[in-house]
Amino acid sequence: MVTAASFSPSAHDPSLFVHTSPRGRTLLLLYVDDMIITGDDFEYIAFVKARLPEQFLMTDLGPLRYFLGIEVSSTSDGFYISQEKYIQDLLARAALGDERSVETPMELNVQLRASDGDPLSDPTRYRHLVGSLVYLAITRPNISYHVHILSQFVSAPTSVHYSHLLRVLRYLRGTNTRRLFFPYSSSLQLQAYSDATWASDPSDRRSLSTYCVFLGGSLIA
Structure with missing residues (x-):
């Protein structure tokens, strides 16, 4: 279905599929029988949502609130x-x-x-x-x-x-x-910081490397 709808698999995540058009980008994230559809091409999102029930027995649960144990809530300033x-x-x-x-x-x-x-x-x-x-x-x-x-x-x-x-x-x-x-x-700029100790592991004297990654001002990894 995703390939028939002109989605391309992401090179970074095998469960993520991307569709790009002059109007914008549509993202489809799939895990077993759970799915998230998002993006800024609202016309194409509506098209995909209309086509999916023709192929599968499924339910549209509306705006994203819960996915694989992760709760999502939106406000006028952003989302949590x-x-x-x-x-x-x-x-x-x-x-x-x-x-x-x-x-x-x-x-x-x-x-x-x-x-x-x-x-x-x-x-x-x-x-x-x-x-x-x-x-x-x-x-x-x-x-x-x-x-x-x-x-x-x-x-x-x-x-x-x-x-x-x-x-x-x-x-x-x-x-x-x-x-x-x-x-x-927030900007969509990624910023990463790293540091390392020197021979700090008490068992084998290996060094410990650490890092953190921010998307805009939000810590994501």
Whole structure:
């Protein structure tokens, strides 16, 4: 259908298809049976939406509000994306057993090692929670570094690693309403910054590289 409608697959994302015309650009993002259609060629968007039901049994849910666990809300100044419900579901699965929250996702200058603590008898929950946090970092890039550290130990997590994982979850409990804001007035200029330590890993003395990417004034990675 997407090729018949003159969409071209994106070179950067196999689930993204692009149609360009003199009127503008139409983007179609597809994941299994969920789809987003957007762009500035409103005439072509209406054409595609009219053609799709001829080929597939589908429902038009209107303006984008929820997609794959990501919540979207619009205002007169821009739009917000968040994963508040996703966080609530994650906390429910984690079953923390208390209502505490913390101010930061990880203590300063923590250096975790593979040998810290006792091995978990069943690492399944640790792996599941870390994998969920990786996806959560889409709208909460401020936890990306901490999730990166914790993901280094998914093959053989210990009680110490798990305690630091629970701290990240308690931080999210206290900040679950935070959102990313993309103002309409923002430029579409990408800016990237990077830094690196020198031989900072306590296990193998490797350096740690870091980066952040902004779209206009909004942190996206």
